[in-house]
Amino acid sequence: MDLILWRHAEAEDGFPDEGRSLTERGVRQAKLMAEWLEPRLPRDYKVIASPAKRTQQTARALNSDFFTSKSVGTGASLASLLAETGWPEAKGCVVVVGHQPVLGQVASLLLSGLEGEWSVKKGAIWWFSNRTKRDETQTVLRAVISPDLL
Numbered sequence: 802m803d804l805i806l807w808r809h810a811e812a813e814d815g816f817p818d819e820g821r822s823l824t825e826r827g828v829r830q831a832k833l834m835a836e837w838l839e840p841r842l843p844r845d846y847k848v849i850a851s852p853a854k855r856t857q858q859t860a861r862a863l864n865s866d867f868f869t870s871k872s873v874g875t876g877a878s879l880a881s882l883l884a885e886t887g888w889p890e891a892k893g894c895v896v897v898v899g900h901q902p903v904l905g906q907v908a909s910l911l912l913s914g915l916e917g918e919w920s921v922k923k924g925a926i927w928w929f930s931n932r933t934k935r936d937e938t939q940t941v942l943r944a945v946i947s948p949d950l951l
Contacts, residue, residue: 802931803843803894803943804886804911806904807834810924810948812855818875823858830924830948835862837951838896838926846894849873849885853900859924860898873899879906879916889931889938911940924948 810827823831848867850860851874860867871877872885882903886895888911897904902918908927909917921927925947932939 802887802889802891803846804888804929804931805838805894805896806907806921806927806929807838807859807896807898808901808904808921808923808925809851809853809855809859809898810834812923819853821853821855823855827855827924828858828862831859831862833948833951834924834926834946835864837946839863842896843894846896848896848898850898851875851877851900856898856900860896863896867898873897873903875900877903879903879910882907889940912942922947 810830811824812821812827813824815821848860848863848865849870850856850867852869852871853875870885872881886897901921904921905919906916909919911929928944930941930943932941
């Protein structure tokens with residue numbers, strides 16, 4: 802399984818939190834990341850996005866259908882996000898468009914085995930793969946890219 806954690810791009814300040822839109826810079830960030838992702842994604846990928854407006858706008862940059870779930874939304878837990886994606890048993894590739902702090906918590910758990918408060922930059926992706934090698938299950942970090950590097 803591949804799991805891609807994609808933090809929403811830069812958004813406006815404001816209230817209510819769920820209704821915040823991407824800034825012009827955020828729109829550019831989402832477009833750049835989508836352009837990088839599209840040719841690298843397998844044909845059978847699926848996208849799960851938070852219901853927040855900024856994540857919906859970020860996910861739309863991929864020009865593909867996506868599923869909306871509160872399980873990856875603002876205030877989501879590590880357990881709800883992993884359960885929604887099916888990590889690590891599911892097949893194929895899942896792109897989660899979500900928020901801090903849960904994306905950083907998932908990255909920490911997958912790489913270190915410990916729940917930590919890691920930072921995922923706005924608009925960035927962290928791409929993980931799960932594999933079995935010599936009867937050992939392994940998590941592989943395939944890429945970490947932020948839009949300012951594209």
